[in-house]
Amino acid sequence: MIAKHRYGLIALFVATSFALQGCEKKTQAAAETPAPQAAVSPETNARYEPIVVEHKLGSTRIEKLPQRVVALDMNEVDFLDALDIPLVGMPKDFIPDFLAKYKNAPQIQDTGAIVQPNVEQVYATKPDLILITSLQANHYKELSQIAPTIHFDVDYRDSQVNHIEVIKNHLLTLGSIFEKEKLAQQKVAELDAKVAQAKQITQDRPEKALIVLHNNGSFSSFGVQSRYGFVFNALGVHPASPTVETGLHGQPVSSEFIQQANPDIIYIIDRTAVMERRPALDADSLSNPLLRETKAWQNGRVIFADAQAWYVTAASVTSLELIIDDVIKAYQD
Template identity: 65%
Template sequence: MAHHTHRLWPLALLITAALAVQGCNDKPAASTQAVTNAQPEQGAFATVTVQHQLGTTVIERAPKRVVALDMNEVDFLDQLGIPVVGMPKDFVPHFLARYKEDQGVEDVGAIVQPNLERVHGTKPDLILMTSLQANHYQALSEMAPTVHFDVDYRDSEARHIEVIKDHLLTLGTLFDKQALARQQVEELDAKVQEVRDLTAGRPEKALVVLHNNGAFSSFGEHSRYGFIFNALGVKPASTAVDSGLHGQPISSEFIQHANPDIIYVVDRTAVMERRPVMDAQSMGNPLLRQTNAWKNGRVIFADAQAWYVTGASPTSLKLMIEDVEKGYQR
């Protein structure tokens, strides 16, 4: 049998990494993702058991045909040198652009609505997914062992960077790339420390805003960009209520009260409509123009593909950190 899910754990060496979890609708409770290696015969593949938010997945054979249903997962595999046989190609970030035109990589539909027939047609022996495809977990699991990446896209405050590092190590174990995975973790640690050294003791307060067809929403400490404040040391310009996945619509009173020293603008419209990211000349919102950030030239137009399409992978995290640093270097 190539794959099954169950509640019993085999007696084996246990490598445990606590992860923040994410529900699809309700606020999730904490859980633990674990990777278990059975002791193999010499030269044989070590059966790997991965416990994740949606269940327990057993991989009994070395994966050779991997389908990744989220761009974060594609980046994880890319960083570990693991080929991909299928992925959605509706929104591919620039740092993974070579996959979009690669005829050897099957287009399996949309990130939020994968084409299950195409997924099945790739004959996968491993499927990687996130909460965006959670309602397809059972159907996907019937095709191949399916592992869920327990990242919380609504509230990244709780261990977001640790979740990314843990997933790197999980995949490193699964693909026998432990040394490379540890190297990637060390690089992320160094990058995080770099920005924390930059933000430490600085008085500036920042606001993260999302642009969507002329409207703006802000994101605080308990939102998809919460880790910017909690893990990277950025001081929030507002302590408003939790803003979750879609942010809090900005009013003139909100802007006047927050008056941030730094603003990070994530242009969702540029991503969804495939057009250039807005800049100071094209942003006509009078509310943002009244802030100290605008007056002092510290409005950072972020890498929208890294922040919005991904945001939970090694490459996207490094790009986001570089954007954060720009706000303190002007």
């Protein structure tokens, strides 16, 4: 979990209202393009209280309100988008549909691949803040020489019960850094409401579910101790698989395994569609007779999940809301 504090303060004070962005948009295209951030006056920086963010890779001190932000993970891009914070650099290899407006934004430098950022391109943006996750952690020291760098301490291998709390805490941290505390708290409240909705729906329901990743005709299952563990531990979904440790890429399983587990619900994440940019699987294109014998298939409870939200991100505000929507779909009669 990311620790944060302002010098001289013990806790983050939060209000209930939030500010709406007031950028004028002349065309529909302009409305979909992130607007550049206005320059900060010397007076603003003079009154800015330095912030220290403690994270797994170290301690990062923010001396002034960041103006040129680079986000090297799509989760971080989504956090900034939720807080109306422009950025000057990001990887553009796998941008989910809900962040599509950033794809061709000319003012945003392409910084290479998510898992292998181009450090020279990052340097060229002249950033004053860099945001990373564990996928870019091996570049932390190098990036920290360019600008203050913050590591988002999300565990992609084992989300367990604290996954949602980690997301909320990071959102509040960013809200503090960018003086967007009210908006951050509003987003946290909306996320809490969404989680509560899912738990209310799954509460006392007997159905058991499998989370399955599809990759070129092969399948992997994700249990309670995996990157999707929060679906079981925090959202109240009952697991159909006895598998406990599955980690980052899941436990390879056969169609026979899925048939024998005979889950009431199957969530299918189509990695192939994302990574190879192929048409997404659906009930018509998944010609697997063994899966069609499961209770999930026969009762219409096979959910072809939003693979971009589940696989590319899954640790940000928008992606978590989309995942919860997919979870809820399986319980709708």
